[in-house]
Amino acid sequence: MQPVLNVEDIRSVEADLTEEGVSVSELMHRAGVSTAREVMEMGDIRDVVVLSGFGNNGGDGWVAAEELLRHGVHVSVVSPVVPDDIHGDIARVVATSARGAGVHVVVAPPRQELEELLSGVDVIIDAILGTGFHGEPRTPFDIWIDCVNESGMRIVSVDVPSGLSAQTGLAAGPCVSADLTITMLALKPGLISDHGRDCCGTIVVAPLAEQTERLVMEADPVAWRADLEDYAGLLQPLSNGDDKFTRGSVLVVGGSLRFPGAPVMAAMAAARAGAGYVTLAVPDPIVRIVQSQLLEIPVLGLPANGNGTFAIGAAEKIAELAQKRSATLVGPGMRVTSGTVGVVSGLLGVDVPLVIDADGINCISRLTSNAVDEYPEMLRRDKPLILTPHRGELGRLVGLQDNPPTSLTAAMDAARRVVWADGGSELCVVAKGSATACVSADVAFLPKPGPASLATAGSGDVLGGIMATLLARTPVDNEDLPSLAALACEIHSYAGSIAVSSRGSRGVMARDIIDALGLAEDALEEDIAFPEGEDEEE
16 A cells, blocks of 8 residues: 655655754755656656756756756756745755756746757656645746647656646646656655546655655555555455355345436446346336346336335335345435435445445435434444445535535545544445545545546446445455455456447446456456566466
8 A cells, every 4th residue: 555645744744854864955855866867767868858946846856957967968947037046045055056067047938949948858857836836827837837738748747747736636727747757755645636647647656765654654644545465355266166145145226217227237237246146126117127128137126106216115125125135235326205215214224234325325415414424323333334425425415515525635534524423444435536535434545546438427336336246245344344445446447447448438338337347357356466567477
């Protein structure tokens, strides 16, 4: 696992390093040297332009420039002011040193001159704006960013692509689109979420000091980026002694006359993800529609209202069915009515592993008047409970329906309100988004996100089916729920990538993801057993 620190915690680690004898000046020197080293490893680098801002991030760029010059690279630094006018003392010292060493300095060039300077170089180093940046880049930096992105050259960003918030992953204005980002000390949440996924390219973490790992741990990471080896042991190999019941049985509850397809996709995903036996419970009026799509999965019709949703009388029967299954998924396509609220309430009272998705989550919001964190007793139970809200649903859960989370960090904050109110290990909130967080009372795991093709209708229903199957077939302690949920997200991501290979990046539909699930699990299992660079025969 890789620790992820909020930007303010990164500042605390920097302060702790200075207290342990690693000065800010030394940190800047090491950051610049680390950047130069990564650039030189890109191969046959002869001509580099560094764009340097006013602050310490710009100072890193000046150090990198001098280090590259020392290795025979022709370097030019573009600066908004002459080195003597840089406000920061340390940045001014390193800039003066680089100029004295022979680095070519270009001060505040007009756009055409900058475009000509960037044309044909081997690498552009972006050291304009650092991790403290927020808002929109001001002139001339907005122009610089446009020129960098339009250059077509390889781009290396120092710490964070300029224009991107390292905390939120959002960019309010122009933002550098880097091929490589060398970030200092530890990952920041904005680098691996939202716009950061498009802007950062490959990310390399430069620890800068031997004390860094310890101090990062002491800073209490906001989350952990999951690595494949973290899932070892969760994907159990099939046994020739298995039957359809020992592979796990899943009950999927959902659907309505308006949304008959959602529970179909969830049930199919549960089956493709490896459940031995899947049962689908839907309102009576849509049974024939659903049965026409499912040959292998039994479909049970239950009492319905005139609008084609579950009637209040369905809740007791659903609770009985759930007690006979290894895990239950409730919510896809169900809508929010008094009957469906009763179904969710009834399942929360049954001591079985439970995944609540989509309208099941909205039913909880209705039950708690959009304040689930004020009713923690509703979610407390002994068996595992996984909630899988997207950001809008998560906002409704905690009273933020008019201002839902817009970033990964805001979503984690909202999820923590839910799990900390509950306080137990039986609850995990999977805060879905372009980057997803699997949050428990003790930890937040960030599975590696999949391709943009996963952003399609029904994709969340597929994830719910995968989640229920893993819960059904993989006996884990409640403490392992975030790992299990993250594994489901990784399988979903792998399947999305496989679907892209056959359908194209824009042509993937939810059913394509479902069809790829078996191959995705096999590929993920192989990657876990034989990480990149290891030879299977060895």
